Amino acid sequence: MAAATGSIDVLSMLEHLRNNYPNMVDNVEQYKLAHLVILNCLEGTRTSIPIIKSFCREVERILEEDVAESQMQYVRECEWQDDSVKSIFSKQNSDQILFPEKDRFPNIQPEWHSQVYLRPFPPGSATESSTYINAIHVDGYEEQGRYVVTSYPLPHCIGDFWRLIVEQNIYVVVCLNETSSKDETCKLFWPINKTKMKPTEFISVQHVKTSSLKFYTVMTFEVKAETAYLEEVRDTTVEIIKFKGWNTSVILPDFEDFFSLAEDVIKISRRSTPVLISCYDGATASGLFIAMSFLIEQINQEHECDVCQAIRSIRTSRKQFVDTLEEVEFLYKACLLYVEQKFGNRTYTARHKVKVTRTRWRFFGGAGNDRHSRTVVSGAKEPTTKILPVRTVELRPREE
Structure with a gap:
């Protein structure tokens, strides 16, 4: 729906689903979860790397x-x-x-x-x-x-x-x-x-x-x-x-x-x-x-x-x-x-060896203790349907 029309209508889709399956998304909490999943699919940044x-x-x-x-x-x-x-x-x-x-x-x-x-x-x-x-x-x-x-x-x-x-x-x-x-x-x-x-x-x-x-x-x-x-x-x-x-x-x-x-x-x-x-x-x-x-x-x-x-x-x-x-x-x-x-x-041939760097950190926590400059993630984001990924990638021999 999003790809074809540029918009989504969660309520309409839910009504269609429940006409066939009355017990699907039958409370407010599930309705909220559906919106979060859709948001993640459409706006989430793809961060997974195949091996x-x-x-x-x-x-x-x-x-x-x-x-x-x-x-x-x-x-x-x-x-x-x-x-x-x-x-x-x-x-x-x-x-x-x-x-x-x-x-x-x-x-x-x-x-x-x-x-x-x-x-x-x-x-x-x-x-x-x-x-x-x-x-x-x-x-x-x-x-x-x-x-x-x-x-x-x-x-x-x-x-x-x-x-x-x-x-x-x-x-x-x-x-x-x-x-x-x-x-x-x-x-x-x-x-x-x-x-x-x-x-x-x-x-x-x-x-x-x-x-x-x-x-x-x-x-x-x-x-x-x-x-x-x-x-x-x-x-x-x-x-x-x-x-x-x-x-x-x-x-x-x-x-x-x-x-x-x-x-x-x-x-x-x-x-x-x-x-x-x-x-x-x-x-x-x-x-x-x-x-x-x-x-x-x-x-x-x-x-x-x-x-x-x-x-x-x-x-x-x-x-x-x-x-x-x-x-x-x-x-x-x-x-x-x-x-x-x-x-x-x-899988691959490494071009460089990983440089082991000893890094110091302190024993305190808190989301407010941001000790690094913040970079806003910008640019087009790749849509993904992966919330909990299940697909596998076949490993192929290294090409000479």
Whole structure:
């Protein structure tokens, strides 16, 4: 209709559809969603790159011509659409109560629609703040609520951290940042050397073993929750995967180490969902990791790479996820190396090696903390019908 007449009539089309299928688009929220989908199809910028021979060339163009900066601006300009989708699928909790004394940073707080709540604690004499933890649900590439994200716990919140693990039935925890003995607000929150700790009166955590791999360490714990806390005694094995070398002193991680960790966690999370992702501030490293995981799955399943879509998807849960130009460029470079290693000369021959640039970033979030000049996305936009892409691109041998 838009192509043929230059205009659209949603109401007329809806009337036509409902004459044949009475239950289609039968409420206001679905009607709003239809408008958002149409808007995205007609005005959305195509940002997906197929994994074919020209992939390397296109990523290099994005990095060299400051296209990534324009894409980051496009993500911010589309936030109102993504926020509208939240209101469509979730009813805002006007009674949401926050407890800033449990937040590591005052400007990084859980969004109302994705917030995780704990059970009242202790049983029988719970305080109002006992149900609060700065943790959120985040969707993965294929699965809703695939991840739970939280910051490293403050010393008085270590019990809440382990309650989260028990109550959400979490068996795999990914810790992305190194802890520092100099930081009084971030002490080690698990036992070591086969010792036991009791983070709460009803939960005990026993260290079993530690295995050190190239990029990360895997620590195994036996966690026991007593009947006074849950309906029944629960003994579970929890693995904490601790990424090596990513200090909170502001350095972005090594590309290859990072996507190797993400690949391994993807394999593990297929057997264990949700996976708890934790980092120092609960936003910076966690957002980058989940975006990288999204892109790895998209590359393997669709043979496409859409950095903007990955960022928009996860930022619906937390605005501080992937909030800088450096992080966007990091994702493109990491995908470039990943595709080169994964597919080799079946896709393209790289003209240049990716230059690994150590970039500094700070541990604070907020959409208002824009530390880069804003470039308005201008010019004709390619129409696209892809909201959640499903098509695949055949990989062809490299042409000599």
